[in-house]
Structures are given as structure tokens and as C-alpha cells.
Amino acid sequence: MRTATRAIRYLLGGGPTAIAALLALLAVATSAVLSLVGIGIPLLSWALSGVRSLAGAEQRRATRLLGPANSGRQPFDPVGSGREPSDPVGFERRWAPDRDRTGRPRLGMVLRDPGTCRDLLWLALHGTTGLPAAACCLALGLFAVAGLVTPLVWWIPPAEAPMTFVVPITDWPRALTLAPLVAIVSLAALRWAVPVAGVAVARAYHALLTPSVRSRLSARVAELTATRAGALDAHAAELRRIERDLHDGAQARLVAIAIQLAVAQRQRDAAPQIADQLVEKARAGVEDALAELHEVVRSVYPPILADRGLPGAIHALAAACPVPLTARIAPLDRLPAAVETAAYFVIAEALTNIAKHSAASRAGLWLTHENDRLVVRITDNGVGGADESRGTGLAGIRRRAAALDGYADVSSPPSGPTELRVELPCAS
Amino acid sequence: MRVVIVEDNVLLQEGLSLLLSTSGFEVTAAVGTADDFLAAIDQRQPDIAVVDVRLPPTFRDEGLRAALTARRQFPGLPVLVLSQYVERTYAAELVASGQGAVGYLLKDRVSRVDEFLDALRRVAAGGTAMDPQVVAQLVTAGRNPLDRLSPREREVLALMAEGQANTTIARRLVVTERAVSKHIGNIFSKLDLPPTDSGHRRVTAVLTYLNAGTG
Numbered sequence: 001m002r003t004a005t006r007a008i009r010y011l012l013g014g015g016p017t018a019i020a021a022l023l024a025l026l027a028v029a030t031s032a033v034l035s036l037v038g039i040g041i042p043l044l045s046w047a048l049s050g051v052r053s054l055a056g057a058e059q060r061r062a063t064r065l066l067g068p069a070n071s072g073r074q075p076f077d078p079v080g081s082g083r084e085p086s087d088p089v090g091f092e093r094r095w096a097p098d099r100d101r102t103g104r105p106r107l108g109m110v111l112r113d114p115g116t117c118r119d120l121l122w123l124a125l126h127g128t129t130g131l132p133a134a135a136c137c138l139a140l141g142l143f144a145v146a147g148l149v150t151p152l153v154w155w156i157p158p159a160e161a162p163m164t165f166v167v168p169i170t171d172w173p174r175a176l177t178l179a180p181l182v183a184i185v186s187l188a189a190l191r192w193a194v195p196v197a198g199v200a201v202a203r204a205y206h207a208l209l210t211p212s213v214r215s216r217l218s219a220r221v222a223e224l225t226a227t228r229a230g231a232l233d234a235h236a237a238e239l240r241r242i243e244r245d246l247h248d249g250a251q252a253r254l255v256a257i258a259i260q261l262a263v264a265q266r267q268r269d270a271a272p273q274i275a276d277q278l279v280e281k282a283r284a285g286v287e288d289a290l291a292e293l294h295e296v297v298r299s300v301y302p303p304i305l306a307d308r309g310l311p312g313a314i315h316a317l318a319a320a321c322p323v324p325l326t327a328r329i330a331p332l333d334r335l336p337a338a339v340e341t342a343a344y345f346v347i348a349e350a351l352t353n354i355a356k357h358s359a360a361s362r363a364g365l366w367l368t369h370e371n372d373r374l375v376v377r378i379t380d381n382g383v384g385g386a387d388e389s390r391g392t393g394l395a396g397i398r399r400r401a402a403a404l405d406g407y408a409d410v411s412s413p414p415s416g417p418t419e420l421r422v423e424l425p426c427a428s
Numbered sequence: 429m430r431v432v433i434v435e436d437n438v439l440l441q442e443g444l445s446l447l448l449s450t451s452g453f454e455v456t457a458a459v460g461t462a463d464d465f466l467a468a469i470d471q472r473q474p475d476i477a478v479v480d481v482r483l484p485p486t487f488r489d490e491g492l493r494a495a496l497t498a499r500r501q502f503p504g505l506p507v508l509v510l511s512q513y514v515e516r517t518y519a520a521e522l523v524a525s526g527q528g529a530v531g532y533l534l535k536d537r538v539s540r541v542d543e544f545l546d547a548l549r550r551v552a553a554g555g556t557a558m559d560p561q562v563v564a565q566l567v568t569a570g571r572n573p574l575d576r577l578s579p580r581e582r583e584v585l586a587l588m589a590e591g592q593a594n595t596t597i598a599r600r601l602v603v604t605e606r607a608v609s610k611h612i613g614n615i616f617s618k619l620d621l622p623p624t625d626s627g628h629r630r631v632t633a634v635l636t637y638l639n640a641g642t643g
Binding site: 283286287290291294297298303304306307308312315316319320 | 481482487488489512513515516517520536539540565
């Protein structure tokens with residue numbers, strides 16, 4: 001009986017959401033048409049985001065009816081992509097790295113998301129069937145009530161305008177057989193047929209909206225392939241930079257020094273003064289070469305990180321930050337060097353940004369290790385309005401995070417505060 | 429002057445020994461680990477120890493830690509720490525480890541022999557020697573109190589923080605010693621520091637003050 005009540009409530013509740021779905025369909029169609037002339041592009045992304053939340057709500061409704069054991073899927077994520085339970089479609093997580101300044105997902109990302117196609121299919125299906133289904137449900141209920149009431153009241157209306165229940169009810173036999181029969185059939189339908197239909201609809205929606213294991217796996221593979229390619233590119237660029245720095249810098253200077261020393265040696269007896277000058281030049285050259293080597297070493301793996309680990313290195317960064325900074329660092333095990341280095345450079349870059357652009361009077365840094373992810377959160381009370389397109393800082397932070405299959409999220413409304421959140425997976 | 433050298437890299441150890449022994453110092457011990465360092469101070473009672481930051485077994489900051497331990501065990505022991513790179517955190521820890529007689533220099537500075545030997549003598553005499561790079565990091569960190577200083581006063585402060593005496597500062601900046609004293613007086617009053625005439629105490633005061641500014 002409870003299953004029946006829940007199914008009826010589910011189908012009836014589908015009525016209003018179907019109306020919403022129809023409106024959303026209209027909005028998507030309108031903005032899609034307007035996109036052809038340009039102005040609809042932000043509208044379309046906005047409308048599709050709306051569809052996504054509508055679909056998410058509908059999926060939660062379906063899951064409530066089916067129950068976690070009945071949903072036909074395990075509650076855990078078979079792909080292990082770390083998506084949160086409150087986010088069954090994996091939307092927030094996957095779109096998080098690509099939002100514009102108002103926090104709205106960028107259209108390109110929305111359109112590339114395979115979920116968008118499923119959302120639209122569901123929208124069309126629900127928009128067209130949701131309302132009739134709810135109406136049927138309502139009608140069955142009304143028939144049942146009317147069928148039960150009719151035998152009691154059929155004699156009240158005047159004979160020339162009799163109550164009609166399939167056929168006009170004009171005598172007791174009809175009133176006592178036909179009307180109750182309709183009521184019984186309606187009640188039976190509500191008791192047995194509606195739950196089946198409700199569960200079928202919920203299953204269909206659920207199947208439609210939840211990415212299949214296969215599609216999730218392939219999405220994950222695509223994601224990993226992209227981040228791996230990104231990581232390889234970043235790595236290659238880094239190697240080229242180091243090679244160039246050494247080749248054009250320290251190496252060239254050392255050659256020059258060797259030449260100066262060789263000449264000095266030959267001039268030692270003939271022109272001791274020139275020899276002296278050359279030796280002095282060579283010594284200065286060695287200092288410059290060393291300074292360049294320090295820079296290269298620092299950019300590859302900061303020495304303080306090697307000495308003191310991430311917490312010590314962050315304290316050193318915090319001490320050098322001109323904006324007063326409160327750093328809260330959870331106890332950390334030693335993490336993979338790549339993760340520590342990325343976290344260090346991300347924090348260094350963020351603090352530089354704060355010092356240069358934020359005009360903040362206070363900043364905060366939180367570093368925690370949650371579920372095998374290193375989470376860095378940096379906030380400031382500055383002017384906000386950080387714009388990724390203007391500098392390389394934020395893009396660099398994103399690149400570093402993406403190379404490790406992590407992500408960076410920046411929220412920086414025009415009057416602040418700015419918050420940067422970076423997550424780096426650190427499972428070995 | 430009796431010197432103990434603590435450096436695990438044999439090439440550098442030999443180089444330093446050569447440089448110091450040809451410059452009138454007596455190298456009483458040249459060791460490569462923190463334990464040998466502490467033992468050597470105990471046995472040889474040197475006038476100064478020259479310590480590398482990175483030592484075995486982990487090649488992190490054992491040398492710095494050993495230097496701090498040594499200064500706890502033998503208060504007033506002059507220590508000059510050499511490092512392949514400078515880190516202000518280390519400078520702050522060294523300065524906080526006692527009243528003066530500390531130095532923290534980039535290894536590259538050794539090649540400027542006269543300046544290096546001068547720093548060594550200054551530290552042995554209870555003074556301070558800070559690498560210009562450390563000082564530059566402090567001075568350019570853009571703290572508000574320093575905004576009040578004039579460019580000239582900043583230059584004086586930087587040299588002061590390195591541990592230089594007024595005569596040296598006057599010579600470097602090509603001004604009279606009286607002008608230097610006047611600048612220093614202004615710096616102390618602008619930074620709310622009580623003026624003293626002691627070389628290392630003013631550096632301690634400056635560094636402590638600058639580090640305290642980070643909150």
C-alpha cells in the first residue's frame with residue numbers, strides 16, 4: 001500500500017516538474033535559436049545549467065521512489081572518480097574547473113559534456129509524458145471517488161438531466177453496479193498498475209540520467225588521456241626551459257670563463273696586469289653562473305622544500321609574504337615530491353598574486369589532506385575581480401593542478417573576497 | 429685563529445682548508461658530519477666554526493641544526509654557516525640562537541676572499557655577517573615600517589643588517605661617518621628601536637624587528 005502511495009505521489013509530482021520541463025524546453029529552444037545571432041550564448045549556457053539542476057532534482061526524486069537498493073545501481077562510484085554522493089551526475093565536479101567569473105559554466109564545456117545530451121532527451125521525454133501521466137493518475141483518483149459517491153447521490157439531479165457515469169445513471173441497478181465497478185477498477189489500477197508504471201518511469205529516467213558505467217569509464221579515460229597529454233606537454237616544456245636556461249646561461253658563462261682563464265694563463269708573464277683583470281673577470285663570471293644555477297635549481301625543486309618538507313616551506317613562504325597571512329596546516333605525511341612541488345608553486349604563485357594585485361590587508365591559507373587529496377585553500381579580503389585572461393598566474397596554477405589530475409577553482413567577485421581552492425590527488 | 433670546518437663535500441672542504449690556511453688561519457679540524465662537528469668543538473675548542481647547511485645523512489638542514497645545537501651547548505661559540513642558497517627562515521633562526529657571533533653566507537661569497545675573511549673575523553670577534561641576498565630579501569619584502577625610510581636610509585640599513593661597521597658603511601656609500609651615524613639614528617627612531625652602539629645588537633634588533641613584522 002505504501003508503495004502505491006509513493007508511486008502516486010511520484011507521478012502526481014511529475015506534473016509540476018513536467019510543466020517546468022516544458023518551460024525549460026522552450027527556454028533552451030529560444031536561446032539556441034538566439035545563439036545563432038550571438039546574444040543567446042550566455043542564455044543557452046544558463047538554460048542548460050537550469051536543465052541540469054532540474055534533471056538532478058528529478059533524478060533524486062526517482063532515486064527516492066526506487067530506494068538505493070532498488071535503483072539497479074550500487075550507491076558507490078564504480079569508476080572511483082571521487083564524485084560526491086550529493087552530485088550523482090558528476091556535474092559539479094566536472095564543470096568546476098571551467099567557470100566564468102560569475103561562477104556559471106562556460107558554454108563550450110556544457111556542450112561537450114555528454115550529460116547535456118542525456119539531459120535534453122530526458123527533458124523532451126518528461127515534458128511530453130509527465131503531464132499526461134500525472135493527469136491519468138489524477139483521473140483515476142477522481143473516478144474512484146466519483147464511483148463510490150454516485151450510488152448515494154444519483155437520484156438527486158432531476159430526471160431530465162441524469163448523472164452520467166459512462167452511461168446515464170437512471171435507476172438503482174445501474175447505480176449499484178456500474179459506478180462501483182468503475183470505482184473498483186480505478187482503485188485496482190491505483191493499487192497495482194500505477195506503482196508498476198511509476199517505477200517503470202522512475203527506472204527509465206534514472207537509466208537515462210545516470211551515465212552508464214561504460215560511458216563513465218570512457219569519460220574518465222578521455223579525461224585521463226587529456227590530463228596525461230597535458231602533463232606530458234607541461235613536462236616537455238619544463239625540460240626545454242631547464243635545458244635552455246642551462247645552455248644559454250650557466251653553460252655559456254662557464255665557457256667564457258674557461259677562455260678568460262686560458263688567455264690569462266698565456267698572458268701571465270707577458271702582461272701580468274691583463275692576466276689579473278682576466279682572472280678577476282673570470283671570478284665574477286663564476287659568481288654569475290652560480291647565481292643562474294641557483295635560479296634553475298630553485299625552479300626545479302625548491303631547496304627549502306627538500307630541507308623542511310611542505311609545512312616548513314609554506315611557513316617560509318608565509319614569512320616572506322608582505323600581506324599578513326594566517327596559515328593552518330594539518331599534519332601531513334610526506335607526500336609524493338611532484339604533489340609537494342606543485343602545492344608549493346601553487347601557493348607561492350597565489351601569495352605573489354595577493355601581494356601584487358589584491359590590495360588585501362589579510363590572507364588565510366588552509367592545507368588539509370582529505371581522502372587522499374591535498375586540498376589548498378587560500379583566501380584574501382582584497383578587491384577581488386581576479387581575471388584569468390590578464391596574467392599567467394592563475395593559468396599556471398590550473399596547469400600545475402591539471403597535470404596531476406587535480407583541479408583549481410577560483411572565486412573572485414568584483415568586490416572580493418577572492419578564494420582559490422586547489423585539489424591535488426596524491427594516491428601513489 | 430683556530431677554525432673548525434664542517435663540510436661533507438671533499439672538494440669544498442679541501443678548498444676551504446687551503447684558503448684559510450694560506451690566509452693565516454689554523455684549521456684544527458675538517459669534518460663531514462654533525463656528530464664529528466660537535467665532538468671537534470669539544471676537543472679542539474676553536475675560535476670559530478664554518479658549517480655547511482646540508483650534511484649527511486639526509487642532506488637537508490642537519491648542518492644548521494648542528495650549528496644551533498652547538499650554540500646551545502657552547503654559548504657564545506661563533507658560527508659561520510655557509511649555504512648553497514639563502515633562506516631567510518634560517519637566518520632568523522641563527523640570529524635568534526644567541527647574541528651575535530653568527531654569520532650566514534652564500535657559498536658563492538667565499539670566492540670574494542677578502543670579504544669572506546672579513547666576515548669570518550667579524551663573526552669570530554662576536555659580530556654578525558649576513559649575506560647581502562638575505563638582507564635584500566628582507567629589505568625588498570615591502571613591509572610597511574620600511575616605507576618610512578628614505579632610499580639612503582634603506583641603503584644604510586641594508587649594510588647595517590649585513591653586519592658592517594659604520595666606517596665600512598661610510599666608505600661604501602662615500603659619505604662621512606657622521607652622516608652614517610645620523611642616518612642610523614634616524615632609522616632607529618623611525619623603526620622605534622632604542623639606539624645602541626654594539627655591532628651585532630643592532631643587527632639582531634633589525635632582523636628581529638623585520639621578522640616580527642610578518643606576524
